Amino acid sequence: MDKFSGGCQCGAVRFQVTGPLGNAGICHCRMCQKAFGSWGAALVSVPAKSLAWTRGQPSVFRSSAIVARGFCAKCGTPLHMHEDGDDNFELAIGVFDEPSRIGPLTEQVGVEGRVSWFKDMHLLPEQTTAETRTPQDLYKLKSLQHPDHDTDHWP
């Protein structure tokens, strides 16, 4: 059976999914933009019965009368949205330890909110992280992000 793990940036909330994932896609709606502080959201459907919180629990904000959104109270990472009564959670794809295993992405929804630059953003000038940091910053930089795998103890 397939297993997928993931969690928030600080590692206080970790999860595991056992079994197949459902549809994956992106949402441009204004509520996903606000919740994720971003252009929109990338989400994958996961049956609630396949999802286990293996360390900590998300905090929840009810963004509407029918939807709850989970996030880490210690670092803020958006983790999921869940419609009342739905058998599935929509998990944020970026919080999986191996996001490239999720998908394929099959649809865009909420396109009424799509930012104007979305269709051409892949053509913008590109730089790696190493190219945009000073040598002094790279020398001082020590990541405090949880690693992309489960750990017995953290930090």
Added chain:
Amino acid sequence: MNPAVTGGCQCGRVRYAIHGPLFNAHICHCRMCQKAFGNLFAALAGVNKADLRWTSGEPAYFRSSSIVQRGFCPHCGTPLTFAYDHTSHMNIAIGSLDNPALAKVENQYGIEGMAPAFPALHELPGSRTEDDISAEDLRRLKSFQHPDHD
């Protein structure tokens, strides 16, 4: 002086006003931005630290590395800021702006982390929210999101 650029988190407990320009709007594909924003990539705009005022509440902060802290709303989780300790500018999360269209993205950073699906995202079949929500859910739907103004 131009009117302030305003924004805040989803629940509205944390609100800000920027009394100055937005500059160097960009998307970042790096793995740290992916994790912090729970997303395929982040969208950020530069602001001068001295131009930003918290007009309601204040973010909580997580130090994602030894030289960076990231601000978020402790009540609803919305990612809000990214700031190096030692610079006079910082970055604001574009999706948290009341009018995200004010930030015109110009660059891509952190491309070592680019999601394989990224170059073709805009080609995926699209639909509008009202086409995907049942009539029953539309009746029940009442947004608790803060409006896009103070």
